[in-house]
Amino acid sequence: MSGFAAKAVIILIVVTLVVVLVARFFRRVTPAKPGTRRQRMPLLVPLVGAALTVAGSLLALAAFSPQYKPELLPTRIASAVVVLAGLAALLAYRNWYLEVFSDAVRFRTVLGREKRIDYRDIAAFQVKKAAGRERLTVRSRDGVRLSVDTARYSVAPLLAAARSAAS
Structure with a gap:
């Protein structure tokens, strides 16, 4: 050429x-x-x-x-x-995607593995501020972990369920 x-x-x-x-x-x-x-x-x-x-x-x-x-x-x-x-x-x-339901959250990882966390199975959660944005990390009893930016994604039901599970 x-x-x-x-x-x-x-x-x-x-x-x-x-x-x-x-x-x-x-x-x-x-x-x-x-x-x-x-x-x-x-x-x-x-x-x-x-x-x-x-x-x-x-x-x-x-x-x-x-x-x-x-x-x-x-x-x-x-x-x-x-x-x-x-x-x-x-x-x-x-x-990657995220689906928030009233009783569970379903998501797919970057590598394509489908996972689900039922709100009643939440073992621990943490809200951290990283680079000026809040990041929610949720871990289930099975060891499944999800970490999302709360400002970018609508995860209000998940956050409410995590707070009620912790108390």
């Missing part, structure tokens, strides 16, 4: 990403469905993951040129790390 064609493709991808980001900021927010209880990570996580994946792929295109030069080795390693970091962010967004 000639240098001009590579630059044209990179500029086209960057312009497309900018247009998509601007369109997302100006779109209308639709209210959540009333029956939906599933809470996910912020939308920034998959956007950053996609941007890292695209940037790493472009870096890999430049680094894995037909002529091998020893000074390209760090660029090859960096491109692989950036692509893997982007894919990890996309996988984490796809897997």
Whole structure:
């Protein structure tokens, strides 16, 4: 691929990403469905993951040129790390969710394991302030542990049940 064609493709991808980001900021927010209880990570996580994946792929295109030069080795390693970091962010967004019910909380970990904590099985809880935000950590009698940001996720029933279980 000639240098001009590579630059044209990179500029086209960057312009497309900018247009998509601007369109997302100006779109209308639709209210959540009333029956939906599933809470996910912020939308920034998959956007950053996609941007890292695209940037790493472009870096890999430049680094894995037909002529091998020893000074390209760090660029090859960096491109692989950036692509893997982007894919990890996309996988984490796809897997993780939180559902708060009146009698239990159900969630899936970043690695995809489904877990459940019944409110009557809460053994311990702790509310800590980290980086200026409150973080609730709940542990069940079975050893299942959940840690969430109380400002980002609606966990009022879980917090009330944890406080009543402690008293």
